Amino acid sequence: MEVIKHEGPGRLGLVRLGDYSFRTPALAGVDFTLSPFNSFFHPSEPGDYDFNLAPSIPLGFYTPAEVIEKALGRLWSVNYDGFNAFYLPALRRTEYLEEFFKIIERYNFEAVYLGNSKILVKEYRYFVKILRELRERFPNLMIIADLEPFFYPLAVYLGVDAFDTRSLKLYDFEGKGFTQYSPFLWGKEPNSLDFARETILLVRNALESGKLRYLVENLFYTQYHAGILRIADLEHADYLEKYTPIQKETVYFISDASIRRPEVKRWHSRVLERFTPPKNTELVLLFPCSAKKPYSFSRSHTLYRRAVKEALGSGTARVHELILTSPFGVVPREWEWLAKYDIVVTGHWSEEEIKPAAELLAKTLEKYPKDVPIVAHLDEAYVEIARLAGELSGREIIFTRVENGTTSKESLNSLTETLREFHLEGTKEDRTYRYFENIRKVFDFYFGIGAGEAVLPDNGHVKGSKMLRLFVENQQTGTFRDGVISVTPFGMQRIYDSLKAYWVKIDFDLRGDVFAVGVNEADERIRPDDIVGVVRDETVVGVGKAVLAGEEMIRAKKGVAVKVRKRA
Amino acid sequence: MEVIKHEGPGRLGLVRLGDYSFRTPALAGVDFTLSPFNSFFHPSEPGDYDFNLAPSIPLGFYTPAEVIEKALGRLWSVNYDGFNAFYLPALRRTEYLEEFFKIIERYNFEAVYLGNSKILVKEYRYFVKILRELRERFPNLMIIADLEPFFYPLAVYLGVDAFDTRSLKLYDFEGKGFTQYSPFLWGKEPNSLDFARETILLVRNALESGKLRYLVENLFYTQYHAGILRIADLEHADYLEKYTPIQKETVYFISDASIRRPEVKRWHSRVLERFTPPKNTELVLLFPCSAKKPYSFSRSHTLYRRAVKEALGSGTARVHELILTSPFGVVPREWEWLAKYDIVVTGHWSEEEIKPAAELLAKTLEKYPKDVPIVAHLDEAYVEIARLAGELSGREIIFTRVENGTTSKESLNSLTETLREFHLEGTKEDRTYRYFENIRKVFDFYFGIGAGEAVLPDNGHVKGSKMLRLFVENQQTGTFRDGVISVTPFGMQRIYDSLKAYWVKIDFDLRGDVFAVGVNEADERIRPDDIVGVVRDETVVGVGKAVLAGEEMIRAKKGVAVKVRKRA
């Protein structure tokens, strides 16, 4: 199976079987044929199926060690010739998984049938753990499970590629028709296979349009859905994040699970790891977010800007602004282009929103020199966040007097008055520096601290007005427009030289795209859709867009790893 | 419209139209016919429809006051003869609602068409507020809205009874087929009316089986769903609680919204208001909950009981036990029969679960005399709850030493050792008293403090072993079996005499059921499914099951208010 597109561990895949190929997520019996279970005890020869299950022993999830060991010995004795699918009994004793993985590896299976999936799905931790181990170890393996359609989105999101449909017919026998509300409510017309078919199309559709996580987090059909997603979010956040493409579109935070989205985790860690305050900062300002994005375009931020300008004049170029928001926590002004999200605003903040925001703010404030004062122009829950952050960081925060919202006349006056106490002077150099910093920080976000410096050093140049082109010694390094960037091979070389970041190493002549099989090494920080440099002998020979995550490129053996956009 | 069954403000209804009748929730164009919108400016006469919309002016939700006033004057001038449905423009300026309500009241409309519903649904607060005001003011009015099927469960839960389906056809024109994931994902086959029909049947189905709240809280299709439910739960908790039947079945807490369920609110307030500790309590014990319900039947509680018995012997009859759990918070041992719930257990407790539990525990502990010691045998998050409660209440809590879970040998030993320090002696009287208290507390839960005393005073008698029959001076007051109770008219009279609780007053000869129209006054504490006493001239003339909430019985003019079970 080749991975075409990711959304978290879930993926759109392409399976090639001789001259027949199909897309995943897929259904056995619809998109491909799958042999019935093949018992080790009374084995069958490979038949005329797309996928032939090798003889196996369908151990139960709760099988004790003694029995597993008896079975394992026998499975090593099987003649696997002609079989391309392996029945993997899911086991609570996960210490034995490795043994099964060795068989899968040794005989190079193309698909794995995840045994006991209907039992496993009720064991939150094991479901996620086993899927993850399988998925990460064998990126090109098609994982087949047997689950009801209402589990499809969640299972796909966590790594399942295909579903057996044969057991669904039992619902038809029982006269239970699947509905949008199953398993809470059933219809009377048997419809299992149709419903499964429809559902899988919709899941594919969702993957294509980057909406899979929505489905998963907003449709909790059973307690198992909620439990599994919670375990995945809290205990396997790295697994989800690793395969989550770099955010391009607005994220809609809808349910309480939204605040645990990988995008949120990523944002928090990028603020911590990839944000440094501009060097000339002499005052930090904290503002609340606005519904309109980027915040600068909103009415409230326009009013703040005016008040700040009024108080500080040229000194504004020495102020640095942080915007507080949920669930992203803290958005440095330069990154406001990147914080694309929308959230339910009912005025009720939960503890789960306040605490992480405060913690992130505290850590962010620690990035500024101790003597830089901090002024907060906030109201309601934002005040609570800032106070808590103040306590956590031990930094004093000066609060303006806010009444009737932050944009009331009185509040804005208080902002101006408060700021007047600080006498800041900004020079023309400050302004230019900040103009450059606005651009640099975005590159830092994508590639790490220093990337901005690399593509736009102090002696660099910016040309254009809307679409900014960046130059170093008359060679273009990249472009910047409203937070959207591109990098030239030359720019990427500079990033590579100074940061050793976002590289994919090859040792052949670059012609078209880079295939997974050709990737020697890759930066593990790479996420799907990231801009990466294709490096050969320390030279960037091309720039492209990652299809896979860095780690995955190394393990994967099939499909495109990097879509090359420009060759050097 | 008559209300047949409630689930929160949502209800199954019966609409009688001459010799035709239909059930709600219903669909216009499917279950009944509805005239097209009737413009005040170019009005139509009543036509051959089940519901004829009176001429109206379809003001926008954002219409300014000046224009509303122009329109209102005109609406008072309409000749409403022959019209039974009123088009109510939903207005942001809710101060004008009253004027419209007066028209509805004056002309005795049977149905209201909620104008602008597609706009209104995006205005969380107003949607809930307007629906609530309409619903509470006119319990027998059928409320019709025009919304997409994915809003049906939520809208019904909050009080909508029927939906216009005419605008759905626009989705067909657009080639958008409704799917289980709409509006995230659409299919290609036009199916709007079929989908609406299916959905309404399922919603009806859900109401019948008490599953509507599930659908609502687990299927957040849009941010509006989440926002509206949050507003309803947080700002209109009393509205939801009032119509939520007394819990009979296990509640499944699945989503984060589950902890805001009316049942949870009710539980918390009943612990605060209707629980008093047994008088002979000399020691309070705190235990964690168990997955198995009632807790007493679980392995862990069996082990605790053994350890307590070992340490205190007969003194056990002077111990009182509280069980900590989420989201119910605190369950007094006597109420364990009533705490029927199931929750996702992943080991991750949210702040939103811990804090309310601690607050409830703190207030519960204050009910015990100051000198009664408190011993906690807890682990993990439970410890956190107890500690926080200790701080809040200022009561010292002695923690046993728990290692490897509360049921490990060491932990149970520590429990025994800790308790040995207390020398309690229980007499035979203590045991009898507690036996009575176990029964009494359940009556207190249902009717208020003192109800237990009323049906089973100290000179009362209990007969039977499984099904306990309660007697006062040889007259039966009620029965008790595993927490399920019944009350005789005599028992109800005793409750009424001492508490003045759960009464419905009539002034006619009781023959069959009590109809809403015949209810003079009713206890506002009454919830659907409660056992109530039918009182005439201070005498309980019958006992029955409430169909409506107490407040609703007074306002309602149609349908059964109390199903009478036994006449005196």
Added chain:
Amino acid sequence: MTYWTSEDNVAGKPGTALFIILPTIGCYRFRIGKACYMCAYPTAAPKVKWSQEAIVDYVREALEKIKGKKGPFAVRMFTSGSFLDNGELKPETRRKIFELLAEMENVEEIVIESRSELVRYDAVKELAEIVPDKHFEVAIGLETANDDIADVSINKGNTFEDFVRASEITRKAGAKVKTYLLLKPIFLSERTAIEDVKESIIKAEPYTDTFSINITDIQKGTLYERLWEKSEYRPPWLWSAVEVLIWAKKKFPNKRILSDPVGAGSKRGPHNCLTDYDRVIGRAIKKFSATQDLKYIENLKPECRERWSYIVENGLLDWQLVMW
């Protein structure tokens, strides 16, 4: 302030119209805070007050555009208010403008606009006498013959009675009457909107020489815009306009039925499904308007028409059209 020419109907024949927006101070109703709800024209009035002479000069300048060119021409003068309002134009100014026009032979039609209560016999007569052989029309914004709509949905401040009186005065003074009707005021369904225009035409026909069907387009800062932004109001479908025009022309073949669908095919203007074909329909309406020939609007491709028919037949309200 600007002027332009456009193909149009001139006194019954295809010709060219010269539109001149006079830089007056605009409608007095607006200045006293009682503007029509859909109207933002007066906000376009000049910030600096123009002298009456300057206004005449401005007209002279505009007329240069057609001077000596081959007609027939119509000159239509708009003032963001009323031509007959002495507060906007002094009688002297009006006369001077008409005298300029009287000199131009290629001008066959003259249209001025006025609120009905400002139509006075003397003022009209005076002007009519200056241009005796030209087709001289006073355009009156009736908008609707339904007084309730005029008040609730438009805030017109006039009644149908006011219009009738103004029309009688105008005719008696020797001019003709052009009646503006508004297709789809707020708080009307598409269906009621069509109904309202038709009824208005029937009622106003005896007092009207030319009907001009104004199709709502959303002007900035108006109540209409506010409702439209919240999806509570949708400008009318072009199909509605087509329907009304065909019906009116067939019903009253001898009346001029004009319409200039401003912003046709855009979100703020009349539109069907916002496809390219919307603009085709817009142009067809203009063509019909210029020629009075129904063939231009009777044979349009029924794109998106089924949806429109459905909405009209079922009387759907605009908020019901909101979709996901």
Added chain:
Amino acid sequence: MTYWTSEDNVAGKPGTALFIILPTIGCYRFRIGKACYMCAYPTAAPKVKWSQEAIVDYVREALEKIKGKKGPFAVRMFTSGSFLDNGELKPETRRKIFELLAEMENVEEIVIESRSELVRYDAVKELAEIVPDKHFEVAIGLETANDDIADVSINKGNTFEDFVRASEITRKAGAKVKTYLLLKPIFLSERTAIEDVKESIIKAEPYTDTFSINITDIQKGTLYERLWEKSEYRPPWLWSAVEVLIWAKKKFPNKRILSDPVGAGSKRGPHNCLTDYDRVIGRAIKKFSATQDLKYIENLKPECRERWSYIVENGLLDWQLVMW
């Protein structure tokens, strides 16, 4: 410890069987921690060790139940272990029991049970000689002829070879061989389970006089119970039993094919859809067993059979049957 009678097949004819559970200490494999995974019989062994005399007395007491009654009778003695295990029953005790049986004319069939490795020529021969004209069978738990299943799914501790040897000894010693087969060990689909019994019958047939198809029922405290509790194992369908019995009887009409579906129609026992009809099928199987007449099981109402066919045809595993 108990005994009871039941209608059953006695040496080929319908008759009555007296079942006696001997209060021995039970299977030695269980005592050394190597019990069969499905087996909990030894947990039913008496807590206090019975003297050998007491055991003989117990048999005597049990035999009173049929003494002087009209036969034919079969006496089937179970020991929660092996009758031939000297650790359970001393040779002297066995002899005494057989001598009691030898005296009873109405007893035409005697069955004892033994693990195959405990079947010794001398021991069998000695007993056979005490009851020369009775149908004397040694029942051996083969369970399956597939050694892998015997090990992985049953933990039998015997192979098919062991069985063959025991069978040969038994026959040589003058007794007959009854072979126990287990319908549906764990880790087999319904389909494989049926297949396994059929193959086992074919392989064991030359060494067998009577087949007894034991249909899994869930015994307390076993691995089977653990898997069953978690829905990973489902006792076989009664239709599977019916299918196997019909097939076996047709294939080997001269062999006795017995089956007593313990717990038929209950969750823990073989069942179809847990309707009342399940018990009807259970009784039909017993009737067939007693009479060897296929008519009892060939004409059953196909209730729930379609579902079973589907599961068997598609080789569904038991965890796949979990439903919401």
